[in-house]
Amino acid sequence: MIKLYDYELSGNCYKLRLFLNILNVDYDRIPVDFYPGREHKSDWFLQINPLGQLPVLDHDGFVLRDAQAILTYLAAKFDASHKWYPTGDAEILGKINMWLSFADSITATASAARLHDGLFYQLDIEAARTNAHSLFRVLDEHLWFAEEQRQAWICTDKHPTIADIACFPYIMLSEEGGISRMAYPAICRWTDRLREIPNFIAMSGIFESGS
Amino acid sequence: MTSVLDQSFRGWWFPVVRSQEIGLRHIHRSQLLNQELAIWRDDGGQINAWENRCPHRGTRLSIGLNTGAEIKCQYHGWRYASQSGQCTFIPAHPNMEPSPRYCVNTYECIEKYGYVWVRLEKDKDKDEDIESLFVLTEKLSLTTLRSVYTMASTTRIRDWLINNCESQLKVNSPSLDCSLTGIQQHHSFCLEALSINNQTEKSVTMFIYLHPLTDDATVIHPLLNASISPEIRLDELRRYNRLFGTIRDVCETDNV
Amino acid sequence: MVESSADQLPSQLVNDPAWPGRTVVDDWQVVGSLDQIEVDVNYQTVLLDVPITFNVTESREVRAWVNTRCGSQTSSSASARLKTCVQYGYIWVSLGQPTQNFFEMPEYYEPDRRNIHAATIRVKVSAPRAIENFLDLAHFPFVHPGTLGEEPFTEVKDYDAVILEEGDEVLAQKCLFWQPNAMPTATEGYEVEYVYRVPHPYCAILYKANAIDMNRMDVVAIFVQPVSEEECNANMFLAMIDDQNSDTAIRSFQLMIFAQDKPILENQIPKRLPLNLRAEMSARCDALSTAYRRWLHKRDVRFGTIPQ
Numbered sequence: 220m221i222k223l224y225d226y227e228l229s230g231n232c233y234k235l236r237l238f239l240n241i242l243n244v245d246y247d248r249i250p251v252d253f254y255p256g257r258e259h260k261s262d263w264f265l266q267i268n269p270l271g272q273l274p275v276l277d278h279d280g281f282v283l284r285d286a287q288a289i290l291t292y293l294a295a296k297f298d299a300s301h302k303w304y305p306t307g308d309a310e311i312l313g314k315i316n317m318w319l320s321f322a323d324s325i326t327a328t329a330s331a332a333r334l335h336d337g338l339f340y341q342l343d344i345e346a347a348r349t350n351a352h353s354l355f356r357v358l359d360e361h362l363w364f365a366e367e368q369r370q371a372w373i374c375t376d377k378h379p380t381i382a383d384i385a386c387f388p389y390i391m392l393s394e395e396g397g398i399s400r401m402a403y404p405a406i407c408r409w410t411d412r413l414r415e416i417p418n419f420i421a422m423s424g425i426f427e428s429g430s
Numbered sequence: 431m432t433s434v435l436d437q438s439f440r441g442w443w444f445p446v447v448r449s450q451e452i453g454l455r456h457i458h459r460s461q462l463l464n465q466e467l468a469i470w471r472d473d474g475g476q477i478n479a480w481e482n483r484c485p486h487r488g489t490r491l492s493i494g495l496n497t498g499a500e501i502k503c504q505y506h507g508w509r510y511a512s513q514s515g516q517c518t519f520i521p522a523h524p525n526m527e528p529s530p531r532y533c534v535n536t537y538e539c540i541e542k543y544g545y546v547w548v549r550l551e552k553d554k555d556k557d558e559d560i561e562s563l564f565v566l567t568e569k570l571s572l573t574t575l576r577s578v579y580t581m582a583s584t585t586r587i588r589d590w591l592i593n594n595c596e597s598q599l600k601v602n603s604p605s606l607d608c609s610l611t612g613i614q615q616h617h618s619f620c621l622e623a624l625s626i627n628n629q630t631e632k633s634v635t636m637f638i639y640l641h642p643l644t645d646d647a648t649v650i651h652p653l654l655n656a657s658i659s660p661e662i663r664l665d666e667l668r669r670y671n672r673l674f675g676t677i678r679d680v681c682e683t684d685n686v
Numbered sequence: 687m688v689e690s691s692a693d694q695l696p697s698q699l700v701n702d703p704a705w706p707g708r709t710v711v712d713d714w715q716v717v718g719s720l721d722q723i724e725v726d727v728n729y730q731t732v733l734l735d736v737p738i739t740f741n742v743t744e745s746r747e748v749r750a751w752v753n754t755r756c757g758s759q760t761s762s763s764a765s766a767r768l769k770t771c772v773q774y775g776y777i778w779v780s781l782g783q784p785t786q787n788f789f790e791m792p793e794y795y796e797p798d799r800r801n802i803h804a805a806t807i808r809v810k811v812s813a814p815r816a817i818e819n820f821l822d823l824a825h826f827p828f829v830h831p832g833t834l835g836e837e838p839f840t841e842v843k844d845y846d847a848v849i850l851e852e853g854d855e856v857l858a859q860k861c862l863f864w865q866p867n868a869m870p871t872a873t874e875g876y877e878v879e880y881v882y883r884v885p886h887p888y889c890a891i892l893y894k895a896n897a898i899d900m901n902r903m904d905v906v907a908i909f910v911q912p913v914s915e916e917e918c919n920a921n922m923f924l925a926m927i928d929d930q931n932s933d934t935a936i937r938s939f940q941l942m943i944f945a946q947d948k949p950i951l952e953n954q955i956p957k958r959l960p961l962n963l964r965a966e967m968s969a970r971c972d973a974l975s976t977a978y979r980r981w982l983h984k985r986d987v988r989f990g991t992i993p994q
């Protein structure tokens with residue numbers, strides 16, 4: 220059985236709920252009271268993840284942390300079509316991993332800004348917003364040229380990959396951190412497409428439609 | 431100096447987005463002269479430019495749903511019809527005919543030369559034919575390039591293009607493989623220039639439309655007065671994108 | 687962190703016609719939940735645009751003062767000291783001279799209820815917009831699908847909304863709405879009855895039929911701290927009759943619901959609540975929102991509103 224250590228308002232946990240739903244994989248949610256409880260820093264949780272971070276996946280005792288790592292694991296394990304993470308194609312794998320790392324940078328900037336603005340985290344908010352905008356500029360340009368080549372997704376033409384799933388949540392939640400997406404119309408078209416993926420589910424803060 | 435807040439500009443037509451970027455079932459969020467807009471196309475292809483505000487409780491319509499014939503507001507599901515902006519359905523009162531008072535503010539919009547053009551008010555003094563306002567006297571085959579969003583005022587970009595671009599661009603950004611010359615101003619928001627490919631030394635005319643989002647943010651819409659053959663299209667688009675990206679970076683950093 | 691400081695003390699601000707907080711200066715305003723507070727730690731916050739500091743001693747005594755230019759330590763001048771109290775598990779501060787009694791919420795004292803502070807969330811909208819959203823039934827199917835509402839069950843039947851002279855509050859009763867999953871305790875959909883009270887410009891309480899014992903009502907309240915005119919801290923409080931769910935489960939349900947409202951609130955234009963009833967279009971379902979706007983106008987509440 221799969222257990223997901225989960226917090227509803229976390230974009231990184233949501234990535235996994237979304238992908239598990241798309242793949243139609245059953246799992247149990249173990250809620251961790253991230254805010255206001257700070258349960259991810261409690262003794263019992265630090266035993267599971269010494270970094271004190273959500274999400275963590277436990278598959279019959281095989282324990283994995285980091286949303287991006289878990290996405291690769293789930294795709295390799297449960298996606299029979301091999302389209303979400305084409306393990307046989309070196310170039311695409313390289314590209315996907317490049318954008319998975321980009322997704323982590325989005326967490327470090329856009330997600331941090333959201334924690335600052337909504338949940339009173341103390342951090343350099345101007346730097347977080349500025350750096351998020353720099354990343355969004357790069358992605359918007361990338362997606363604009365992708366569209367010009369009839370490529371609908373970050374790494375691929377027709378079928379999305381886990382790179383799309385990984386980048387999606389904190390882009391959609393960016394306005395809660397004071398990061399407007401108005402200057403990124405190609406990103407907004409891509410988020411529209413992403414929400415059309417069969418079995419898409421939303422989370423609190425992300426609507427099923429709208430830019 | 432002209433402020434974008436100058437009310438008289440509300441009677442002007444501005445390009446706000448490339449037509450092809452307004453796909454079906456999408457809602458494009460934009461701004462013009464500080465006014466927020468929701469721009470969308472119905473399934474019949476008709477374009478709408480609306481105030482981005484639901485008249486019920488002020489929710490941005492751009493976070494709502496384009497159903498193909500209406501926009502459905504995300505907050506209480508009120509629906510507004512394409513073109514008229516008239517409310518057609520209030521879910522809380524499913525058997526009630528919505529009063530004609532329930533209507534979104536709509537703006538005039540038209541598609542031309544590859545862009546969606548919007549004006550916020552009718553110009554009472556001169557209600558000219560829309561053609562004559564676009565100053566494209568000699569139209570070849572037009573190519574819309576990637577629009578570049580900048581955090582700089584329209585005045586700043588226009589002044590830099592007119593006064594500094596020719597002398598500074600080549601010197602300060604030697605790796606660029608194209609440059610602009612012969613920049614002249616058609617009106618406050620439209621410049622014309624000759625773009626030169628530094629390798630082939632071929633030149634093409636282009637129009638540079640400046641679209642004021644707010645007092646300090648502007649979209650540059652570069653429109654090439656030529657067609658690009660498919661084999662080199664991508665490279666050309668990238669070249670121009672680098673050019674205007676560089677102009678954006680300069681205008682954003684040395685903002686005086 | 688750099689502490690901001692006030693240019694003027696509230697006693698001076700009251701006479702400043704440009705300060706919209708002057709008509710609510712004597713009211714108690716919430717600044718935090720007691721169970722999120724560590725003893726003897728100074729907390730910085732902003733109330734009605736005025737930067738303040740507060741702390742709580744071992745004996746639950748609360749001290750609060752305005753951050754003045756010459757520093758913000760406990761040694762602050764007497765003129766900067768503020769009136770404080772603890773009520774319903776929260777810390778309340780007045781920038782002026784509180785005269786009124788605290789509003790009643792007797793359920794807080796009922797022994798078989800569980801009083802729970804769910805969370806405090808900063809929202810980029812005025813406090814009155816946040817209150818109005820809390821008072822609204824019609825959005826449930828669209829903003830809380832699957833829990834508090836579900837299309838096509840969108841109808842809001844007529845209900846009573848009145849401004850009570852006695853007690854000076856807004857009251858709405860017989861508010862009926864079909865909900866698929868109304869509470870953590872609910873197992874199926876049913877038509878739920880709500881009662882709403884607005885006893886304070888920035889506080890609202892709702893009563894809804896308990897999912898197990900239909901004769902009792904659960905209490906959900908929102909106490910909003912007006913930070914600036916366009917930002918607020920929403921404190922969510924519950925007094926539940928529920929012996930099944932853990933505090934964490936109740937909290938996370940409430941947080942999940944509020945996090946669905948947040949992006950709506952932050953996408954409302956303008957951020958302040960217009961009190962001119964013609965500024966935004968209303969239908970019959972908005973009777974409570976309209977009564978609330980009237981009441982704010984009658985009380986001349988300016989902070990977070992666009993007065994008529």
Ligand SMILES: N[C@@H](CCC(=O)N[C@@H](CS)C(=O)NCC(=O)O)C(=O)O
Nearest residue numbers: 819820834868869870906940943947
């Ligand atoms: N825990 C509450 C959540 C509701 C809540 O606090 N949300 C506000 C904000 S929209 C509200 O109006 N709730 C209505 C409601 O409680 O049903 C419930 O179980 O219903």
Ligand code: FES
Nearest residue numbers: 484486487503506
């Ligand atoms: S705010 Fe748009 S329907 Fe209510």
Ligand SMILES: [Fe+2]
Nearest residue numbers: 819825829947
């Ligand atoms: Fe709600």
